[in-house]
Structure formats: C-alpha cells, structure tokens
Amino acid sequence: MELRELRYFVAVAEELHFGKAAQRLGMAQPPLSRAINRLEQRLGTALLERTSRKVTLTVAGGVLLDEGRAILGAVTAAERRTRRAATAHPGIVLAAKSGTGGELLTKLLDAYAAESGAVTVELLLCEAHQHQLLLQDGQADAALLHLPFDSAAGLDTETLCTEGQVAILPASHPLASRSHIRMADVTTLPELPMARWPDPSGSYPEGPGAEVRNLTQLFQLVALSRTTVVVPESSGADLRRDLAAVPVLDAPPVTTAIAWPPHSRLRAVAELVRVATLL
Known part of the structure; x- marks a missing residue:
C-alpha cells in the first residue's frame, strides 16, 4: 500500500463523499474512484459501501481509517520533527489547554530550564481535545492532560498530581x-x-x-x-x-498527567518528563 493511496482513502472515509474528497485532495473524481477500487482489490475486501445517495464505511474500512490516520500522522510528525531538528537551535513543544496548568506549568518550565542541557520549550496553547492530534502529527512533542476529560489513548503518560x-x-x-x-x-x-x-x-x-x-x-x-x-x-x-x-465535594477527582507519543525518542522529552515527575 502506498502513502498516496492511504491519503486518498482517508480523505474519502472522512468526507464520505467522493466529490468532496476529490476537491479536498485537489484532483478529479474519476482517478480518485479508480484508486480506491484498486486499493480494495489489492486488499481483497470492500472498504466503502456506495449507493447513489451516500457512501458509508464497512467494518474493514473503519479499521483502515483508524490505522491510516495513525500512519499518516506519524509520517507528518516525522517530517516536522526532522525539520525542527535541522534548525540552528532545535527545541521541543509542550501543548497545554489555554488557562490550565497554572502553578504546575510554571514550576515545570522553570525546573526544566534549570537542568543542564535543557533546550528551549515552546508552549503551544490549545483548546479541548486537540492534544492527541497535536502529538500525533508532530505539532507538539508532549502535552499536559486532565484525566478523565482528555483522552490518553495511544499515548504514554506519567501522573503528576490529582486534585478536586x-x-x-x-x-x-x-x-x-x-x-x-x-x-x-x-x-x-x-x-x-x-x-x-x-x-x-x-x-x-x-x-x-x-x-x-x-x-x-x-x-x-x-x-x-x-x-x-x-x-x-x-x-x-x-x-x-x-x-x-x-x-x-462529590465531583470526581481530576488527574493531571504529562503525555507523549510512544514512539518518541527525543532525549529532551524524556528529560522534561523526568523533571515533571519530580515536582
């Protein structure tokens, strides 16, 4: 399977409309349809149910959509992190929801900055539920999550604190x-x-x-x-x-955790996590 084919399929699966997917990809609809047909033939299974009125995912198509998003996200992340590493002063990006973190975030950034060999930490303020996408596609290297409100699925985490x-x-x-x-x-x-x-x-x-x-x-x-x-x-x-x-009094407790992609090999991220667990 080629990355090009995977991008085509993810676009169709997300739009559930060949015309809209073709427009999103900047191509004509007929070659897009042919590419999806070839992909289904190669895999030996239907990925999409097509009628004159709508397009829906099969069970197999749903699996490929999840896997495809993860693969494309990893490729995009690798490209972004490679370009960042090639800059004169590479750093890391920490995502946090706007208005959260407070004293803990300040302590973490100050404590890490005091470490020998610390790199620049860029703070990326985001909105609810954006952490996973930012980590998956390489826009962020680590993130502060509030569990159970934020999903940690597919991420490595370390618990930092629990509060009411x-x-x-x-x-x-x-x-x-x-x-x-x-x-x-x-x-x-x-x-x-x-x-x-x-x-x-x-x-x-x-x-x-x-x-x-x-x-x-x-x-x-x-x-x-x-x-x-x-x-x-x-x-x-x-x-x-x-x-x-x-x-x-009876609201469930909230756990703050630091999260990062499981495939991350950045030493600076490992050091940031280590410092966070010592706060």
Whole structure:
C-alpha cells in the first residue's frame, strides 16, 4: 500500500463523499474512484459501501481509517520533527489547554530550564481535545492532560498530581458565598445551565448551556451569568473579581498527567518528563 493511496482513502472515509474528497485532495473524481477500487482489490475486501445517495464505511474500512490516520500522522510528525531538528537551535513543544496548568506549568518550565542541557520549550496553547492530534502529527512533542476529560489513548503518560474540582459562579450568585456545594446544587440551576464542551469530533452534546472551547471564553460567559462549569481546582486559581470558585465535594477527582507519543525518542522529552515527575 502506498502513502498516496492511504491519503486518498482517508480523505474519502472522512468526507464520505467522493466529490468532496476529490476537491479536498485537489484532483478529479474519476482517478480518485479508480484508486480506491484498486486499493480494495489489492486488499481483497470492500472498504466503502456506495449507493447513489451516500457512501458509508464497512467494518474493514473503519479499521483502515483508524490505522491510516495513525500512519499518516506519524509520517507528518516525522517530517516536522526532522525539520525542527535541522534548525540552528532545535527545541521541543509542550501543548497545554489555554488557562490550565497554572502553578504546575510554571514550576515545570522553570525546573526544566534549570537542568543542564535543557533546550528551549515552546508552549503551544490549545483548546479541548486537540492534544492527541497535536502529538500525533508532530505539532507538539508532549502535552499536559486532565484525566478523565482528555483522552490518553495511544499515548504514554506519567501522573503528576490529582486534585478536586470547583464550580465557577458569578461572584453575586447566592451559592458563591458557600464554603462548599455538591454536584446536584450546580447542575440544577435553571438560570445557570452547565457549559457544554465539544467532544473529540468537534460536536457539542445537546443542552441549554453555552458552547465553549476554552477557559477564557468560558469565564467571560460565567461572569455574564450565562452559564456555569465545574473545573479542576487549579483552573479556579487567580480568578477575576466578578467570579467565585466553590469546592464541589462529590465531583470526581481530576488527574493531571504529562503525555507523549510512544514512539518518541527525543532525549529532551524524556528529560522534561523526568523533571515533571519530580515536582
């Protein structure tokens, strides 16, 4: 199987439309269809179910889509990391969700910078569920995850710390003055529906709460009394004055972990992980 064929198949499998896939690939539709037919013949199985109205994946096609994404991501990652290594001062990239990490992130960067032989660490701020893609395609070399909210599937990880959660409320709200609350208190507020985060596909669950992608946007909406949210304690540190963080006693704990691709052989990443586990 050639990488070109794999790219063709992944495009069709993701678009589920030959015309859109051809446009995405910058080619005509007939040669794309012929390439997919040849790939199916070579593998001896149907990858796609085609009708006049739609295209769907077979079970085998679903397997190849998952494997193909991983392979293409690894190739892209290898290209990016090779180019980065060829620069005058190669460094590594650490991904973290915007507004998270706080004191831990500062400690990690300072502690690593003090190590002999430390390289430059570029901080890549991202949104929910972007970590895996950034690591898979080489845009990032390591990432800080919050489990169980972030997926660590296919990644190597080391646990750094575990913490409780807090509800972020407008400072003027009656619950904001309490020493603690429970999940039932915050999830049943009709005037402050829970914020909705996107799933890995980018889709939002149904509900009345605001659609959010990062903490900066979220905190602005909470301050305007449009929504509320339960987040790790560290995310509620150093809040703006019009917000309050109230501990939620029965919220599940959140574990912060550092993650990296299992095939990584970068010494700087190994050193960053080692320093992180010593904090």
